Amino acid sequence: MAAGFEQRREALVGLIYDAVLDASLWSAALEGLADITHSAAALMHGYCVDRKLYTFHNLGRIDPECKHRHELYHVTNPWMRSSRFPAGRIVHSDDLIGLPELKRTAFYDDVLRPQNLAHGTIVNVVSRPGFRVSLNVERSEKSGPFNERDAAILRSLLPHVRRACELRLRMHDYREAAQAERDALDALSTGIITFDAGQRVLFANSSARMRGEELSLRVVAGSDLSGPPGIVNGVRALLADAVRSGTAGTRRLSRPNGREIGLTVTPVRGRAFDHPSHHRTASPAAIALLVDLSHNGEAASALLAARHGLTTAELRVATALTQSSDMRTAAVMLGISRNTLKSHTKRIYAKIGVRGHAELVQSIADIARVLDPSM
Incomplete structure (x- = not known):
C-alpha cells in the first residue's frame, strides 16, 4: 500500500514539473492532487491584487463555468479571506467560514452547490507584491472537511507545486522579454x-x-x-x-x-x-x-x-x-x-x-x- 502510494506521488510530482513546459497538463496535475488527497476537484489561479483580476485559471474537474463565476464573485467569495495568510500556509475553508454560514452566500449557491462542493483547502503557493498564485483543493459536504492526513499529503507536495509555479512565471517573464525583443526587431x-x-x-x-x-x-x-x-x-x-x-x-x-x-x-x-x-x-x-x-x-x-x-x-x-x-x-x-x-x-x-x-x-x-x- 505504502509502495503504491509513493509511486503515485512520484508520478504526480513528475507531472507537475512537466506542466511547466506544457500548460495543457495542469488539468491532469490538479486532478492528481485532488485524487491523492481524497478530494473531488482542484483549481489553481493567478490573481492580480491591484486590478482585482484573475490572469489565469487551471481547472481539475471544475466546471469551466466556474471560471466565470469565480471572476464574477471574486470580491464576495468568502474563501478569498485566505489571501491574508503568508505563502505556503494551508488554510481550511471551515476555519474561514462555517458551512452553515457559507450556505447562505450567493457564492455557495452559484459556484459550489452546482458542483456538489462544500469544503476546501486553500494555499497561496506564490506571493509577489501585487500578484499571487493560489491553489484550491475542494470536496463535497459528504466527504467532510480535510483531515490531518490529507493536509500532510498536500503539504509534502507544496514545495514541488511552488517551484513549478515559480518556473512557470519565470518562463512567462522570459517570453514577455523575448516578445519585446521581437517587437523591436519588427x-x-x-x-x-x-x-x-x-x-x-x-x-x-x-x-x-x-x-x-x-x-x-x-x-x-x-x-x-x-x-x-x-x-x-x-x-x-x-x-x-x-x-x-x-x-x-x-x-x-x-x-x-x-x-x-x-x-x-x-x-x-x-x-x-x-x-x-x-x-x-x-x-x-x-x-x-x-x-x-x-x-x-x-x-x-x-x-x-x-x-x-x-x-x-x-x-x-x-x-x-x-x-x-x-x-x-x-x-x-x-x-x-x-x-x-x-x-x-x-x-x-x-x-x-x-x-x-x-x-x-x-x-x-x-x-x-x-x-x-x-x-
Missing part, C-alpha cells in the same frame, strides 16, 4: 532572418517577410527557404560559406521594379552560442540581412550587432551614435540621460573593440561599404 526597416545549422528559418521580422514577398521568396519560421531557384541557391551558398569560414558574404538581388535589395549573410557570434546545447538545430547559426541599398546604414548597424552580440537596446544606441555628431545629440534622440548613454556606450565599445565614438562610426561605415560595394 520595427526595423532592415529585414532580419536567422537560420539554424540546417539552413531552416528560425525567425524572420516583418521587413524580411515583406522583402521576401518582393522577391517571391517564402520566408516562414520553422521551414526551409523556398522560391526562385537562383535566389534560393544563392542564399544557401552564402549561408554555407558563412558557417564554414566564419566570414560574411554579400550579393545583390533584383526586384521586379528594378530596385535592388542588398543581401548580407554573417555567422552568429556571441558567448551564449559557444556552449553545448541539447537542441543544436534550434540554435541560430547565421543571420541574413535584407535591405534597400538606399538605406544600408541601418543594416550596417544591425550586422555589427549580430557580429558582436549587441542587445536590441545596444543596437538602438549604436545606430543613434552613428546618426549624431556627439553624445548629447544621441541622448536626446534616444530620450535617455547622458549617464545612461555612457553606460550603454561603454559596453558597446568593449564588445566591438573600439575606443570611442569616431571608431564606432568608422566601423559601421566600413560595413556599409561591404554591403554596397559600389560605395
Whole structure:
C-alpha cells in the first residue's frame, strides 16, 4: 500500500514539473492532487491584487463555468479571506467560514452547490507584491472537511507545486522579454532572418517577410527557404560559406521594379552560442540581412550587432551614435540621460573593440561599404 502510494506521488510530482513546459497538463496535475488527497476537484489561479483580476485559471474537474463565476464573485467569495495568510500556509475553508454560514452566500449557491462542493483547502503557493498564485483543493459536504492526513499529503507536495509555479512565471517573464525583443526587431526597416545549422528559418521580422514577398521568396519560421531557384541557391551558398569560414558574404538581388535589395549573410557570434546545447538545430547559426541599398546604414548597424552580440537596446544606441555628431545629440534622440548613454556606450565599445565614438562610426561605415560595394 505504502509502495503504491509513493509511486503515485512520484508520478504526480513528475507531472507537475512537466506542466511547466506544457500548460495543457495542469488539468491532469490538479486532478492528481485532488485524487491523492481524497478530494473531488482542484483549481489553481493567478490573481492580480491591484486590478482585482484573475490572469489565469487551471481547472481539475471544475466546471469551466466556474471560471466565470469565480471572476464574477471574486470580491464576495468568502474563501478569498485566505489571501491574508503568508505563502505556503494551508488554510481550511471551515476555519474561514462555517458551512452553515457559507450556505447562505450567493457564492455557495452559484459556484459550489452546482458542483456538489462544500469544503476546501486553500494555499497561496506564490506571493509577489501585487500578484499571487493560489491553489484550491475542494470536496463535497459528504466527504467532510480535510483531515490531518490529507493536509500532510498536500503539504509534502507544496514545495514541488511552488517551484513549478515559480518556473512557470519565470518562463512567462522570459517570453514577455523575448516578445519585446521581437517587437523591436519588427520595427526595423532592415529585414532580419536567422537560420539554424540546417539552413531552416528560425525567425524572420516583418521587413524580411515583406522583402521576401518582393522577391517571391517564402520566408516562414520553422521551414526551409523556398522560391526562385537562383535566389534560393544563392542564399544557401552564402549561408554555407558563412558557417564554414566564419566570414560574411554579400550579393545583390533584383526586384521586379528594378530596385535592388542588398543581401548580407554573417555567422552568429556571441558567448551564449559557444556552449553545448541539447537542441543544436534550434540554435541560430547565421543571420541574413535584407535591405534597400538606399538605406544600408541601418543594416550596417544591425550586422555589427549580430557580429558582436549587441542587445536590441545596444543596437538602438549604436545606430543613434552613428546618426549624431556627439553624445548629447544621441541622448536626446534616444530620450535617455547622458549617464545612461555612457553606460550603454561603454559596453558597446568593449564588445566591438573600439575606443570611442569616431571608431564606432568608422566601423559601421566600413560595413556599409561591404554591403554596397559600389560605395
